[in-house]
Amino acid sequence: MESYNPQEIEKKWQQYWEEKKFFQAEDFSLPRRQAGKDQKQYLLLEFPYPSGDGLHVGHCRSYSALDAIVRQKRMAGANVLFPIGWDAFGLPTENYAIKHGVHPSVATEKNIANFKRQLKSLGLSFDWSREINTADPKYYKWTQWIFLKLFEKGLAYQAEIPINWCPACKIGLANEEVVAGNCERCGAPVQRKIQKQWMLKITAYADRLIDDLEKLDFPERVKSQQINWIGKSFGAEVNFPITDSQSSISVFTTRIDTLFGVTAVVLAPEHPLAEKLVTGENKEKVKSYIAEAKKKSDFEREKLEKGSKSGVFTGSFCKHPLTGEEIPIWIGDYVISAYGGGAVMMVPAHDKRDYDFAKKYGLSIKEVVSGGDISKNAFVDYGVLINSEKFNGLKSEEAIEKITKELEKKKLGKKTIQYKLRDWVFSRQHYWGEPMPLIHCEKCGIVPVPEKDLPVELPYIEKYQPTGTSESPLSAISDWVNIKCPKCVGPAKRETDTMPNWAGSNWYFMRYCDPNNNKELADSKKLKYWLPVDWYNGGMEHTTLHLLYSRFIYKFLFDIGVAPQKEPYQKRTSHGIVLAADGRKMSKSFGNIVNPDDIVKKYGADTLRIYEMFMGPFDQAIAWSEDGVRGVSRFLEKVWKKSLVCAENKTSGQDVLRALHKLNKKINEELDLMKFNTIIAGFMEFTNFVQSHQEGVGKDTIEKMLVLLSPFAPHITEELWQKLGHRESIFMEKWPEFSEKMLKKDTITLIIQINGRVRDIIEVKAGISEREAKELTLTRERVKKYLSDKEVKKVIFVAEKLINIVI
RNA sequence: GCCCGAGUGGUGGAAUGGUUUACACGAGUGACUUAAAAUCACUUGAGCGCAAGCUCAUGCGAGUUCGACUCUCGCCUCGGGCACCA
Numbered sequence: 001m002e003s004y005n006p007q008e009i010e011k012k013w014q015q016y017w018e019e020k021k022f023f024q025a026e027d028f029s030l031p032r033r034q035a036g037k038d039q040k041q042y043l044l045l046e047f048p049y050p051s052g053d054g055l056h057v058g059h060c061r062s063y064s065a066l067d068a069i070v071r072q073k074r075m076a077g078a079n080v081l082f083p084i085g086w087d088a089f090g091l092p093t094e095n096y097a098i099k100h101g102v103h104p105s106v107a108t109e110k111n112i113a114n115f116k117r118q119l120k121s122l123g124l125s126f127d128w129s130r131e132i133n134t135a136d137p138k139y140y141k142w143t144q145w146i147f148l149k150l151f152e153k154g155l156a157y158q159a160e161i162p163i164n165w166c167p168a169c170k171i172g173l174a175n176e177e178v179v180a181g182n183c184e185r186c187g188a189p190v191q192r193k194i195q196k197q198w199m200l201k202i203t204a205y206a207d208r209l210i211d212d213l214e215k216l217d218f219p220e221r222v223k224s225q226q227i228n229w230i231g232k233s234f235g236a237e238v239n240f241p242i243t244d245s246q247s248s249i250s251v252f253t254t255r256i257d258t259l260f261g262v263t264a265v266v267l268a269p270e271h272p273l274a275e276k277l278v279t280g281e282n283k284e285k286v287k288s289y290i291a292e293a294k295k296k297s298d299f300e301r302e303k304l305e306k307g308s309k310s311g312v313f314t315g316s317f318c319k320h321p322l323t324g325e326e327i328p329i330w331i332g333d334y335v336i337s338a339y340g341g342g343a344v345m346m347v348p349a350h351d352k353r354d355y356d357f358a359k360k361y362g363l364s365i366k367e368v369v370s371g372g373d374i375s376k377n378a379f380v381d382y383g384v385l386i387n388s389e390k391f392n393g394l395k396s397e398e399a400i401e402k403i404t405k406e407l408e409k410k411k412l413g414k415k416t417i418q419y420k421l422r423d424w425v426f427s428r429q430h431y432w433g434e435p436m437p438l439i440h441c442e443k444c445g446i447v448p449v450p451e452k453d454l455p456v457e458l459p460y461i462e463k464y465q466p467t468g469t470s471e472s473p474l475s476a477i478s479d480w481v482n483i484k485c486p487k488c489v490g491p492a493k494r495e496t497d498t499m500p501n502w503a504g505s506n507w508y509f510m511r512y513c514d515p516n517n518n519k520e521l522a523d524s525k526k527l528k529y530w531l532p533v534d535w536y537n538g539g540m541e542h543t544t545l546h547l548l549y550s551r552f553i554y555k556f557l558f559d560i561g562v563a564p565q566k567e568p569y570q571k572r573t574s575h576g577i578v579l580a581a582d583g584r585k586m587s588k589s590f591g592n593i594v595n596p597d598d599i600v601k602k603y604g605a606d607t608l609r610i611y612e613m614f615m616g617p618f619d620q621a622i623a624w625s626e627d628g629v630r631g632v633s634r635f636l637e638k639v640w641k642k643s644l645v646c647a648e649n650k651t652s653g654q655d656v657l658r659a660l661h662k663l664n665k666k667i668n669e670e671l672d673l674m675k676f677n678t679i680i681a682g683f684m685e686f687t688n689f690v691q692s693h694q695e696g697v698g699k700d701t702i703e704k705m706l707v708l709l710s711p712f713a714p715h716i717t718e719e720l721w722q723k724l725g726h727r728e729s730i731f732m733e734k735w736p737e738f739s740e741k742m743l744k745k746d747t748i749t750l751i752i753q754i755n756g757r758v759r760d761i762i763e764v765k766a767g768i769s770e771r772e773a774k775e776l777t778l779t780r781e782r783v784k785k786y787l788s789d790k791e792v793k794k795v796i797f798v799a800e801k802l803i804n805i806v807i
Numbered sequence: 808g809c810c811c812g813a814g815u816g817g818u819g820g821a822a823u824g825g826u827u828u829a830c831a832c833g834a835g836u837g838a839c840u841u842a843a844a845a846u847c848a849c850u851u852g853a854g855c856g857c858a859a860g861c862u863c864a865u866g867c868g869a870g871u872u873c874g875a876c877u878c879u880c881g882c883c884u885c886g887g888g889c890a891c892c893a
Contacts, residue, residue, distance in 0.1 A: 221811060221812080224811080229890085231890090231892065233893090235893085252892095254892090255893075266893095309891075334891055335891090336890075336891075336893090338890090340893065345893080346893090351893065352891090353891060353893075354893080418892080420892055544889095614820095616820060617820080620812095621886080622820090623819075625818085627832050628832060632831085637846095677831095678821070678830080680830080681820090681829065681830035684831075749826080751825070753825080753873080755873070755874085758826050795873090796825090796873050798825065802825055802826085804825080
């Protein structure tokens with residue numbers, strides 16, 4: 001008998017499938033086999049960033065799993081779109097290029113070639129004819145086009161916002177490049193620097209991003225994470241008039257019922273009024289405090305531990321809007337400038353942070369909601385109001401209503417809604433990204449590049465190093481920067497900022513529907529046919545970034561008539577990461593990385609695929625184990641041998657057929673639930689069964705088993721299929737159905753319990769009645785032993801399962 | 808500090824109210840072999856016992872139930888996420 005040699009057969013079939021174009025999706029077409037049941041299925045995985053490290057075994061895990069689902073759906077008759085492409089712009093490539101003196105476009109090209117080779121070696125059934133690359137001008141033409149539309153509709157604007165600035169490297173840093181407040185490259189402490197940045201107004205879509213989640217088939221934890229991120233809260237805005245001044249401080253609170261407990265107002269160090277309110281004696285102290293706080297990066301500010309909040313008194317006071325009482329104005333670093341106007345009313349009795357702050361600086365604590373013990377802790381729950389003048393005795397809920405009304409009447413406040421969600425910083429001062437298609441004209445201001453001039457190509461330059469001035473490297477190319485204004489033909493300059501890599505990944509799934517269109521983003525009929533994506537799998541870490549951002553962009557494209565629906569993805573699932581054998585993350589610095597190439601070379605792609613599905617629950621993080629890989633390799637060896645041996649037999653016995661239908665049922669029920677690990681276990685159980693019933697297993701059974709296994713282990717099953725005498729590919733087979741009738745057995749195992757403990761097990765005929773079961777049970781020696789003279793109080797009978805005697 | 812998960816053999820895990828430990832790994836014994844590897848067969852939660860068998864065990868403690876890994880309450884530990892969100 002020929003032995004199983006994956007290295008030989010896998011290449012062969014990969015080429016065969018590619019030549020036959022098996023995996024190309026057909027626009028509008030009926031599915032291959034079930035005419036009349038025109039069911040399109042669009043399955044998407046997050047396209048990879050082609051890093052220099054090559055494919056990770058983590059990619060293989062989710063890709064193999066999705067591929068199994070895709071292959072099964074094709075066999076069941078669906079017209080499946082399963083595309084792949086490259087999220088090619090990004091910071092790591094630029095950094096790599098600078099470090100090694102290789103142009104980013106060259107590095108990207110090389111990395112893509114490597115990724116492509118690796119993906120192909122796994123035999124994944126992508127439709128390669130639709131491959132896209134976000135760094136290709138033909139692609140980013142449309143990324144720029146989307147930006148122009150956002151600009152046109154007023155959803156792209158410029159704002160002064162702080163960035164992380166490394167004073168030593170003289171470059172702006174991404175959050176990821178800031179490690180514990182220091183620059184990742186040189187270790188210098190990161191500072192904040194104000195920079196003019198392009199922003200996208202995602203906040204305009206906040207409500208819709210929450211409301212439309214309802215109808216989507218997303219995991220609850222994904223939905224709630226997005227909802228919490230958007231953070232819609234209902235509350236009130238209150239004005240505290242500043243003493244001896246015309247102006248007032250506006251604060252936002254969700255707990256207006258605690259208004260009478262305010263003992264200070266605290267401003268963020270960046271608050272525009274902060275410096276103005278400082279009085280003589282405190283001036284120096286406050287100034288240096290503000291300077292210190294501003295220097296701290298967001299990172300440090302966010303990580304301030306309990307108790308380490310700091311603050312300083314400005315020396316100024318404001319008036320309580322209802323009592324007229326004098327209230328001190330403080331500055332505190334725990335107040336976030338970007339939220340709620342950068343000012344809070346401090347109610348130490350009923351807010352934990354305020355409580356800590358008041359304790360630290362000896363501010364008074366005034367209880368206004370009864371129910372707690374404020375000498376020990378802040379009482380944060382709702383309760384009944386006290387010390388609140390005419391509102392005493394009201395419940396918190398009612399008080400919120402009435403106090404808000406009172407403030408509105410006196411024009412000192414109003415009901416408002418606040419969101420945590422912030423607008424999206426959309427520009428980068430880097431080379432390797434899409435240039436923003438805008439022109440700055442001295443006369444006309446900001447002028448969009450006319451659509452006919454798109455794409456604005458990224459110039460190929462030798463010097464893409466940072467400029468040291470916090471401007472993009474593009475600003476140094478005067479040939480490119482200086483241009484005539486498209487409106488007035490006067491002298492003008494190009495915008496030199498580029499877009500973040502999110503720009504390309506926001507809409508890539510739309511381009512797959514029509515990847516070579518030169519006239520528009522994609523043909524509207526094709527979009528209408530394929531979208532929305534039926535099933536999108538990806539990582540949990542993208543929940544509040546890519547997944548949310550791309551929903552926003554899709555909604556925008558829907559509003560301007562480009563996207564066919566309100567939501568891009570109908571169903572979302574997420575995979576767990578693959579950890580190293582030591583339980584840590586795989587990382588170069590730990591030296592614990594597993595290269596999929598090595599596994600494919602040693603054991604074959606089918607083994608790698610099955611192992612990664614078998615390793616554990618799909619959505620959980622699991623550590624790599626090469627012993628586990630060997631176990632799967634043994635399983636495939638067994639499939640190979642038993643298939644060839646049993647194909648000699650003509651027919652199969654009843655027991656074997658029952659086991660086969662049981663397996664078929666298991667797969668049909670568990671595949672969409674992504675219970676790959678138990679499905680593979682089911683196959684192992686089946687092959688073990690075959691091993692012990694070898695004579696009773698016929699060719700019919702083996703063939704059906706191979707068809708069932710083919711989505712999971714495509715190469716070995718295709719090879720065996722042909723060895724068993726078939727000319728057509730196994731993937732042209734129709735997905736098998738199981739019959740419930742075949743699963744029925746004549747006898748069942750009845751568990752006998754006494755007081756809920758198992759005491760005996762008997763084989764009885766199926767469909768046994770309670771009376772029969774009881775009679776049978778009471779004759780058993782082992783039961784009698786326990787019953788002896790005791791009284792039977794109760795008998796619980798669960799049909800086809802167990803009988804429990806209570807004594 | 809807040810939010811979300813998860814705790815089951817030597818290990819990864821299975822079981823979502825009904826035989827705890829499927830499947831796999833590892834370990835052990837035997838067969839084949841000059842030998843090893845590979846393969847095959849058997850054993851493998853812990854304790855007591857010659858055995859039949861009994862007792863205990865799903866992080867800890869209570870509770871609901873004829874019956875709890877599963878449901879409820881309280882606690883502990885680990886992992887992931889985070890924007891001190893007023």
